[in-house]
Amino acid sequence: MTETTDAPKDILANIAQCVQTGKADANMNIPMGSKGQPGVAEWVDQAIAKDVPPQTILAEGLMAGLQVIGKKFAANEVFIPEVLIAARAMHAGMNKLKPLFAEQDMPSRGTFVMGTVQGDLHDIGKNLVCMLLEGAGWRIIDVGVDCAPEKLVAAIKEHPDCAVGLSALLTTTMVAMGKAVSAIRESFPDKTVIVGGAPVTEEFAKEIGASGYAPDPSAAIDLLDRLQPAA
């Protein structure tokens, strides 16, 4: 951990570091033997006390930490549990920040509506994508598993500026993915719709008219940056 001067930049570095190690708060014994030492929650409290703007805490502390984990995940340096533990630590910090943002001011990269397609109940991959996109600043609307096209369209109507993500794990439900994209295109021809999941490929994504394919959550973040650049 960064040595503890109480300079804001060191506090932010400690937040990012604690996110990476999954140290959510002082009570948590992750990493083993760290119980009693400050975690994300306590460092965020310190940052707030030092008048560090909440946007800065979010971007340069919490999100910076999770982004490192996302990249390491894509490079096979860390694996699913480390990502989830880091995301949990990040949430401990977000919970501290939320009251400081008026609802509409909560900075966001955009809204991302994500679901697993109709007939498919797999949600591990979807959840990982949601968590890492959230870490990259997206506001996530998780419409769940087994999503009929109508459910997706309704969610998009509620969040007209959103980008959409679809996940499928079975070849049989790839058909449902095609139907979902068609239904979305009917009402929202220019909508950014990205797809992923074990049997999905770049060619398949093109074939069904999706805007792009991402093999993993990090690739999804990069793809969305390309398709829908930040304002």
Place this chain on the structure above:
Amino acid sequence: MSEILTITTDEVVPDREAVFEHQGIPAGRAVAAEIEALCTAAMEVFRQAAAPAGVLAEISKADFATLYKGDGQNEDATPVDEIYPRAKHLALFAVTVGEEVSRRIADGFKSKDFVDACMLDSVASASAERAVEIVQQRFLERATARSPAATKGEHRRLAGVPTGETPVPQFSSRAEKILDISSTGGDRRSPVDGVLAYSPGYCGWDISGQRKLFEFLKPETVGISLGESCLMQPLKSVSGVFIIGPKAIHLFDNCYSFCGRCTTHNCRDRIRALDAGG
């Protein structure tokens, strides 16, 4: 006739390594103490919630031939097409670790307890695979007790090695080792039968094959049902066919049309495991 199997939770508690593999952690990689602790906790929840069950039905080659065709959606050439005609015994199976485990996983995700829910998910997946191994081994033992082990000569015939000739080149030294058929002579009995499971959704057997499999096997009797997209409920369930025969009938190269799209190539590990035992 389908037979309902008794499977205990103790039997299907998976190895930690298998759980970690489902978490994407490569075999042999050091695992942090906190992740070990998560796994231990998830195993405990699993023990409380699991209700493993299974069903098995032996099937003739003729019936299996019809069943395997399914709705005609399989790839043109598949390993099972070549393996089952040389088999000695075939049985359809379905196993599950039960509904309660899936419910707990879903509840965990709903309440955003992703860390624990995901570890429990991996324990349950590894356990479903373990259940297949348990049932497969029982079927092998029972089938070999019923019919005496084949002679070397029979093995050579079933493995496609013509009498009086050395093993065919495509089987190479690997088959010789597995089958112990490198010498042409002798009628010694040799316990070299092996069993492997093949499932709809893998190796060119279209997942729609689940429909015919379910019609024959009726896994509903143990609480496993099939949805429209051929997904089973409870989620942590596995179905397929056990094929028993000389180990060499299971050898195939991964150069089928669909192998290029496969991301796991775990057929290689399965074949290697035959070498080691089963």
